[in-house]
Amino acid sequence: xxxxxxxxxxxxxxxxxxxxxxxxxxxxxxxxxxxxxxxxxxxxxxxxxxxxxxxxxxxxxxxxxxxxxxxxxxxxxxxxxxxxxxxxxxxxxxxxxxxxxxxxxxx
Amino acid sequence: xxxxxxxxxxxxxxxxxxxxxxxxxxxxxxxxxxxxxxxxxxxxxxxxxxxxxxxxxxxxxxxxxxxxxxxxxxxxxxxxxxxxxxxxxxxxxxxxxxxxxxxxxxxxxxxxxxxxxxxx
Numbered sequence: 308x309x310x311x312x313x314x315x316x317x318x319x320x321x322x323x324x325x326x327x328x329x330x331x332x333x334x335x336x337x338x339x340x341x342x343x344x345x346x347x348x349x350x351x352x353x354x355x356x357x358x359x360x361x362x363x364x365x366x367x368x369x370x371x372x373x374x375x376x377x378x379x380x381x382x383x384x385x386x387x388x389x390x391x392x393x394x395x396x397x398x399x400x401x402x403x404x405x406x407x408x409x410x411x412x413x414x
Numbered sequence: 415x416x417x418x419x420x421x422x423x424x425x426x427x428x429x430x431x432x433x434x435x436x437x438x439x440x441x442x443x444x445x446x447x448x449x450x451x452x453x454x455x456x457x458x459x460x461x462x463x464x465x466x467x468x469x470x471x472x473x474x475x476x477x478x479x480x481x482x483x484x485x486x487x488x489x490x491x492x493x494x495x496x497x498x499x500x501x502x503x504x505x506x507x508x509x510x511x512x513x514x515x516x517x518x519x520x521x522x523x524x525x526x527x528x529x530x531x532x533x534x
Contacts, residue, residue: 308475339518339519341518341519341520341521343459345459350508350524350525350526350527351451351459351508351510351521351524352524353515353520353521353522356515356518356519356520356522357515357518357520360515360518362514362515362520362522363514363522392458394458394459396459396461396519396520396521397519398519401464401466401470401472402461402464402472402474403449403461403464403519404461405451405458405459405460405461406458407458408458408459
């Protein structure tokens with residue numbers, strides 16, 4: 308099973324700042340890496356798929372990069388609605404795993 | 415409207431069984447892969463199972479041998495049969511599917527979730 312490790316566990320920033328979230332895979336996942344945002348009481352929302360493609364309706368301030376084992380989600384300038392928990396997710400050998408999540412909180 | 419609606423959650427005793435349903439509208443459940451993902455209270459997301467368009471199924475090690483994923487194309491509905499339930503299966507269960515992202519391994523449509531509580 309491929310393990311995804313996200314860092315940091317918690318990120319404290321202010322609106323307008325840049326956020327950089329990391330996801331590292333225990334072995335290569337090629338580019339089958341997605342990022343989700345989840346707010347309390349809501350289902351996850353897809354932000355990025357195939358490591359760098361924004362999903363429909365996702366603002367341009369969200370961007371993804373990386374391949375192989377190291378991936379990054381960047382939020383260029385934080386808006387108040389961006390404070391939430393973020394998960395990375397991979398598919399390999401027909402199975403899926405999620406990272407443990409990064410909580411982005413207001414400083 | 416494109417949506418997924420789960421049902422079937424509830425309170426069940428350890429060792430018991432439950433069947434979850436996920437009714438799809440606006441697209442066909444057999445057109446691509448569909449998964450179940452769960453989230454224990456206060457915890458992160460955990461992938462549970464997937465069924466591919468050709469019918470192949472896969473499971474997380476934590477549920478293998480106890481859970482069965484299936485679909486009824488005539489009802490456009492996905493199911494999760496859960497047997498031998500344990501306290502650690504307590505979670506919100508979501509169904510999820512790709513809609514606009516093709517076979518990329520991502521899920522861009524999710525249901526609202528259904529709560530399963532395993533307790534005596």
